[in-house]
Amino acid sequence: MARVIYRVLPVSTDGQAKNPEGSLTNQLQRLRGHIDYKTKTCGEDWVETEEYILAGVSGKKSFQSKQFQQLFADIEAGKVNTILCTALDRICRSVKDFLAFFEILSRHNVEFVCLKQNYDTTSPQGRLLITIMMALAEFERDQTSDRNKESYRARAERGLWNGGQLLGYDLPPEGQKGTLIPNEREAAVVNVAFDTYLKTGSILETAKALNEAGYRTKEFESRRGRLHAGRKFTWTGTMWLLTNWGYIGKKEINKKKKGVSLARTSTAVEYGLVDAKWPPIVDPAKFFAGRDLLEANSRTCRNQMKQVRHCYILNSGLLTCGKCNTEMEGTCGTGRLKTKHFYYVCKNRECRLRIPAGEIEGLVLDRIKELALSPDILGRLVTETNERLQTELPELTGKRAATERELVSVSAEAKKLLTRWQDTPEADSFIRDQLAELEERRKALELAVVDLEQRIAAVGRTTVDENLVRKALAAFADGFAGLEPYRQKAMIGLVIQQATVSDESLTLSIHGEPVVIGENETSGNAINALPDSGAWLLR
Numbered sequence: 001m002a003r004v005i006y007r008v009l010p011v012s013t014d015g016q017a018k019n020p021e022g023s024l025t026n027q028l029q030r031l032r033g034h035i036d037y038k039t040k041t042c043g044e045d046w047v048e049t050e051e052y053i054l055a056g057v058s059g060k061k062s063f064q065s066k067q068f069q070q071l072f073a074d075i076e077a078g079k080v081n082t083i084l085c086t087a088l089d090r091i092c093r094s095v096k097d098f099l100a101f102f103e104i105l106s107r108h109n110v111e112f113v114c115l116k117q118n119y120d121t122t123s124p125q126g127r128l129l130i131t132i133m134m135a136l137a138e139f140e141r142d143q144t145s146d147r148n149k150e151s152y153r154a155r156a157e158r159g160l161w162n163g164g165q166l167l168g169y170d171l172p173p174e175g176q177k178g179t180l181i182p183n184e185r186e187a188a189v190v191n192v193a194f195d196t197y198l199k200t201g202s203i204l205e206t207a208k209a210l211n212e213a214g215y216r217t218k219e220f221e222s223r224r225g226r227l228h229a230g231r232k233f234t235w236t237g238t239m240w241l242l243t244n245w246g247y248i249g250k251k252e253i254n255k256k257k258k259g260v261s262l263a264r265t266s267t268a269v270e271y272g273l274v275d276a277k278w279p280p281i282v283d284p285a286k287f288f289a290g291r292d293l294l295e296a297n298s299r300t301c302r303n304q305m306k307q308v309r310h311c312y313i314l315n316s317g318l319l320t321c322g323k324c325n326t327e328m329e330g331t332c333g334t335g336r337l338k339t340k341h342f343y344y345v346c347k348n349r350e351c352r353l354r355i356p357a358g359e360i361e362g363l364v365l366d367r368i369k370e371l372a373l374s375p376d377i378l379g380r381l382v383t384e385t386n387e388r389l390q391t392e393l394p395e396l397t398g399k400r401a402a403t404e405r406e407l408v409s410v411s412a413e414a415k416k417l418l419t420r421w422q423d424t425p426e427a428d429s430f431i432r433d434q435l436a437e438l439e440e441r442r443k444a445l446e447l448a449v450v451d452l453e454q455r456i457a458a459v460g461r462t463t464v465d466e467n468l469v470r471k472a473l474a475a476f477a478d479g480f481a482g483l484e485p486y487r488q489k490a491m492i493g494l495v496i497q498q499a500t501v502s503d504e505s506l507t508l509s510i511h512g513e514p515v516v517i518g519e520n521e522t523s524g525n526a527i528n529a530l531p532d533s534g535a536w537l538l539r
Contacts, residue, residue: 024053027086034084034115046082050074063097075108087116088133094141095134102130156253159276165228166246167218168281180246180278187281189215193233193241194286201293201305203242207233242294245273248287249280310342313361313489314499321346321353322502330357344501355501363506364492364499365480371510372473382469393456400452407445414438 028051038044052067074080083105085091091114092098105112152162160178165171168190169180192215197206216230217237233241245252254271293305312330319328326348333341342357417434476495480488497509 030086030115031084034113049080063092063101072104075104075110078108080110082111082113084113085115088114088130088137092134092137095131095138098134099131153253156251157274159251159274161251161276161278165218165220166244167241168247169278178277180276182279182281186218190241190247191282191286193238194282194290197238197242197290198286198293199305201297203235203238206242207235207238210238242290246276246278247280247282248284249276249278250274251276310357311489312342312344312357313492314344314364314496315489316493318493318496318499319344319360320498320500321348321351322500322505322507323353324348324351325500326351328353328355328501353502360499360501360506364496364508367506367508368473368476368495368510372476396452396456400449400456403445403448403452407442407449410438410442410445414442 032048035046035048038046052071071080071083092101102112104110155162155178161180166180168183168186170183172179172181189210192213193206193210196209197203200206200209210233215233217233219228219230221227241247250273252271252273310330310332314328315330317327320326321328324346326346328344328346330342330344332343335341344355344357344360346353414435417438473495476491480491483491495510499509500507
């Protein structure tokens, strides 16, 4: 039988791939020598058809490469019966991947020939030996990886640059690795980015300003000789630039451990900052001002550099139109005297109910304060709510019992049909249809039982405690005015489930089981929202 040979020639680095007298040439010579030996000396018919060169592909990910994917496709198509390579560890260094590869070869009756190690994969002993060799190759790869990680960490702790490109700096000549050389033109772009962000307070606007000014990201030529042209700044790239410690001559070490508790890590892998071996190109005061602004914007969920015109605390579905039951949203307009007006408007185009924002927000806050200071009203509402919940409980319990009885009936009917099926097999199609219908009914009833049980449990959990509600509402009324706008918006959402407004009335639905808070607590977590069934209505 003719041998259709597919040769696999892997090399690990680009330098090896580019060298005309390097590893690839040597491997090719050895493989062709083996084919000649089999053809001329042994009298076998070996036909060379294809080469797969894995240039610069790590043994850890070789099977994910395009070349191997093509090889697998050719194996599936039945185009090959023998694969020839120089050494086993040049193909793969993962036991799991190689065993999967070997299974594919066995399934398609493809032989695997390795020149350095003579394996017989047809016997259990041969398969055991090849598995052991792959485990050793994987162990060697892991050891090499650990040594490289330790080397990178040691270099980072000394403030040395471990590679890669950085806008504002150029890489040093060969033999001077570990530092960076400032690029005056690019350093000016970096400082423009910081100045623009401190002025606008917006990462997106900063990126837009840089792009409109004609600035681009770093342009460089890779080790493979490929030119990477500068691109427009994006939100992600601008964010990375504004938070890069390298611009003030600092080096982060063990970045993956950032934010990890010291109790969960050793001192050797603790995150930290060290002085770098290259000069800064951004003034530290400017850098830290930018970081402070980033943190403030993230914490308050708004741009600190822009004045707050109005914080619509009833947005996000809290305010509903009483005429058409549609959500209302905050908006603004300018009057004839150039005065800004803020109001809530119904999203329904046919309704468009409009309520002044300050007026409705004031009414809602006054109603909450009234509840906190009026024990008679609060007590009556809590009593009515608990009575309503207890009235619902027997009804829900009865529905659950009826649904469970129906479920038992459906199961019994299905058993009868199965008995008829055994006695009258000629009615196969008819009985199958009936069983399918019963199965759908059974699933629907089971879901109904689960839903009723959850609702019954919710009623038991949501009994309102008058003292807890009064205490939480009092804390809300006392601390709300002193909060920042973004905290006011968050806190009102924890108290109010929904506010419904019309031309004549305002109805509030308030969460009925708040968290007890301390005397000094005025944060947005003061009151905890609960499921809908725990709400009670105020008019």
